[in-house]
Amino acid sequence: EDKVVQSPLSLVVHEGDTVTLNCSYEVTNFRSLLWYKQEKKAPTFLFMLTSSGIEKKSGRLSSILDKKELFSILNITATQTGDSAVYLCAVDQNYGGSQGNLIFGKGTKLSVKP
Amino acid sequence: DSGVTQTPKHLITATGQRVTLRCSPRSGDLSVYWYQQSLDQGLQFLIQYYNGEERAKGNILERFSAQQFPDLHSELNLSSLELGDSALYFCASSSERLAEFEFGPGTRLTVL
Numbered sequence: 001e002d003k004v005v006q007s008p009l010s011l012v013v014h015e016g017d018t019v020t021l022n023c024s025y026e027v028t029n030f031r032s033l034l035w036y037k038q039e040k041k042a043p044t045f046l047f048m049l050t051s052s053g054i055e056k057k058s059g060r061l062s063s064i065l066d067k068k069e070l071f072s073i074l075n076i077t078a079t080q081t082g083d084s085a086v087y088l089c090a091v092d093q094n095y096g097g098s099q100g101n102l103i104f105g106k107g108t109k110l111s112v113k114p
Numbered sequence: 115d116s117g118v119t120q121t122p123k124h125l126i127t128a129t130g131q132r133v134t135l136r137c138s139p140r141s142g143d144l145s146v147y148w149y150q151q152s153l154d155q156g157l158q159f160l161i162q163y164y165n166g167e168e169r170a171k172g173n174i175l176e177r178f179s180a181q182q183f184p185d186l187h188s189e190l191n192l193s194s195l196e197l198g199d200s201a202l203y204f205c206a207s208s209s210e211r212l213a214e215f216e217f218g219p220g221t222r223l224t225v226l
Contacts, residue, residue, distance in 0.1 A: 034215075042204060042217035043157070088157065100147050100208050100215055101170045104157040 002027045006089050006105035014113050017079050021108045023089030024071040031099065033065055033072050036088040038107070043088055046074070079112045086110070118218035120205050126224045132193040135221045137205030139186055143216075145169070145208045146188040148180055151220075152201040163188055195225045 004025045013019055025033065032050045036043035047056045049065035049072060056063050060079075065072045076083055086109050090102040119138045127133055139146050148160040150173075159172035163182035174180075177195075182188040192199060202222050208215040 042219055044217075045215065090157075095170055100145060100206070101159050101162060101172060102149075102157075103159070106156045 002091075002093070002103050004089055004091050004103050004105040006087075006108050008108060009106065010109040010111070012111045012113065013079055015080055017112075018075065018077045019079060019110065021074040021076075021087050021089075021110070022071065023073070023105055025089075025091050025103075026070065027091045027093055027103060029094040030067070031092045031094040034090045034092065034102065035063055035072075035074050036090065038086045038088055039084075046087075076110075079110075081112050081114055084110060084112045118205055118207050118216050120203075120218040120221050122221060123219065124222045124224075126226065127195060128226055129195055129197060131195050131225075132191065133195065133223065135190040135192070135203050135205075135223075137188045137190070137207075137218055139188070139205075139207030140209075140216055143207035143209050144186065146182055146186070147206040147208070147215075148174075148188070148190050149204040149206065149217075150201045151204060152198075157204075160190070192223070197225050199223065200225045 007022045032048050034048045035046040047063045052067040060077045063074045086107040088107045089105045095101050118140050121136045144165045147162045149157050151157045160174040161180050162170040166182050177193050180190045202220045204220045205218040
C-alpha cells in the first residue's frame with residue numbers, strides 16, 4: 001500500500017530555533033514530492049522536488065529529496081511565530097500520465113513560541 | 115481574484131441527506147481535483163476531472179459522485195450522508211505544471 005509518513009507529528013520550539021521535519025514514502029511510480037504549509041485554511045505550496053540531492057530554498061525554508069532512501073526533509077531556520085502551522089508532505093504518482101493525485105502524510109504540527 | 119473558488123463555505127446537514135459542493139477552477143486550468151480532509155484520515159484524494167472527463171479516481175465512496183461541466187466548474191455530490199462524512203472538502207485545480215496546483219478555500223461539511 002502506498003504511504004507517506006511524516007515525523008514528528010508535533011513539535012514545539014522557540015523563536016530563533018532551527019527545525020527539521022521529516023517525510024518518508026513508499027509509493028509506486030513516484031513522480032515528485034511536494035511540501036505544503038497549512039494554517040487554518042487551504043494548504044499553500046512550498047516546494048516541489050523531483051531530483052535527489054538538489055536543495056530547494058525559499059528564504060528561511062529549504063528542502064531536499066533522497067530518492068534512494070525514499071525521504072525528504074524540510075528545514076526552517078530562525079523560526080518565527082508566523083511559521084506555526086501544519087506542514088504537509090505529499091507524493092505525486094505517475095498515474096497513467098495524470099498528475100495531481102497526491103498522497104499526503106498526516107502532517108507535522110509546528111508551534112513556535114515567542 | 116482568479117483563484118479557485120468553492121461554495122458554500124460551511125454546510126450543516128443531517129444523516130441520510132444529500133448535498134452538492136461546487137468548485138470553480140482557477141482561470142485557464144482544465145484539471146479539477148477533489149480532496150477530503152478529516153481529522154483521522156488526513157488529506158485524501160477523491161477524484162480528478164480534466165476538461166470534462168474523469169481522469170483518475172482515489173478513495174471516493176460509491177455514495178459520492180462528481181462531474182465537471184463545459185464551463186469547467188465542478189460539483190461533488192455526497193448522498194446518504196453519515197456522521198463520518200463530516201470533513202473539509204477541498205477542490206484544487208492545476209495547469210500543466212504541478213507546481214501551480216492550487217487548493218480552494220474548502221467547504222466544511224458537518225453531518226449531525
